[in-house]
Amino acid sequence: MALLDIERLTVRYGAIQAVQDAGLSVAQGEIVTLLGANGAGKSSLLNACMGLVPLAGGEVHFDGHLISAERTEAIVRRGMTLTPEGRRVFPSLTVQENLEIGAAASRDLRQKSKMQREEMYALFPRLKERFQQLAGTLSGGEQQMLAIARSLMSEPRLLLLDEPSLGLAPNIVDQIFDIIASLRRRGVTILLVEQNAELALDVADRGYVLASGRVVLSGKPAELRSAGLERVYLGAA
Ligand SMILES: Nc1ncnc2c1ncn2[C@@H]1O[C@H](COP(=O)(O)OP(=O)(O)OP(=O)(O)O)[C@@H](O)[C@H]1O
Ligand SMILES: [Mg+2]
Numbered sequence: 001m002a003l004l005d006i007e008r009l010t011v012r013y014g015a016i017q018a019v020q021d022a023g024l025s026v027a028q029g030e031i032v033t034l035l036g037a038n039g040a041g042k043s044s045l046l047n048a049c050m051g052l053v054p055l056a057g058g059e060v061h062f063d064g065h066l067i068s069a070e071r072t073e074a075i076v077r078r079g080m081t082l083t084p085e086g087r088r089v090f091p092s093l094t095v096q097e098n099l100e101i102g103a104a105a106s107r108d109l110r111q112k113s114k115m116q117r118e119e120m121y122a123l124f125p126r127l128k129e130r131f132q133q134l135a136g137t138l139s140g141g142e143q144q145m146l147a148i149a150r151s152l153m154s155e156p157r158l159l160l161l162d163e164p165s166l167g168l169a170p171n172i173v174d175q176i177f178d179i180i181a182s183l184r185r186r187g188v189t190i191l192l193v194e195q196n197a198e199l200a201l202d203v204a205d206r207g208y209v210l211a212s213g214r215v216v217l218s219g220k221p222a223e224l225r226s227a228g229l230e231r232v233y234l235g236a237a
Contacts, residue, residue: 004080013053029184046191052082152188
């Protein structure tokens with residue numbers, strides 16, 4: 001069984017059908033990308049996996065367990081975590097304090113927290129240089145690195161990344177994608193939501209395209225490219 005297995009997932013906000021009967025799976029060790037135009041339902045799907053928005057239908061299995069009815073904290077403890085769209089670091093806390101909050105979700109936290117923090121500083125040297133700086137004063141790219149590092153503090157097996165490149169300069173985007181590739185080498189499985197389809201398909205093993213809440217296309221990067229992603233996007237708009 002896949003590490004993450006989503007079946008017939010449906011999310012509604014009142015009359016708005018954000019996700020409809022969506023199916024998706026992520027195997028251990030994969031990078032899977034979820035693509036789609038603005039409003040396609042990508043964030044809703046990730047948030048539903050984390051128990052942050054209720055499911056109107058369908059099931060989410062993680063590591064063989066049905067987690068659709070579980071609370072977010074329990075899901076994080078099982079080893080799945082989300083770096084949300086828009087980063088959402090705590091602006092008035094320091095870099096270090098933001099990381100400590102991420103560790104609060106991990107199992108045996110006190111002993112491990114410091115070690116984990118040092119590991120994050122090794123992975124993100126810029127954060128180490130700025131460990132006492134208030135997160136709100138970091139650049140957009142640095143805040144994104146902090147948001148990812150904070151998610152990694154709970155030692156996830158599966159990381160859900162929601163639009164990590166949003167609003168960042170091209171060279172910073174390249175750095176973020178280098179980090180994504182290095183995370184996979186470290187054994188972290190990743191479900192990556194991106195607007196930048198080209199970059200995402202460069203790093204992914206497989207991808208899905210969501211349009212108006214439905215999965216309209218899935219396959220390997222080459223298959224998605226040859227199916228004409230732009231056409232799918234325009235068709236969805
Ligand atoms: N809290 C909410 N209340 C009502 N409608 C919502 C809410 N969140 C999202 N929606 C609607 O659900 C649909 C899917 O939104 P969602 O944010 O999941 O899309 P997305 O693919 O992540 O878009 P983007 O690329 O802009 O981040 C949209 O029509 C959106 O307006
Ligand atoms: Mg979104």
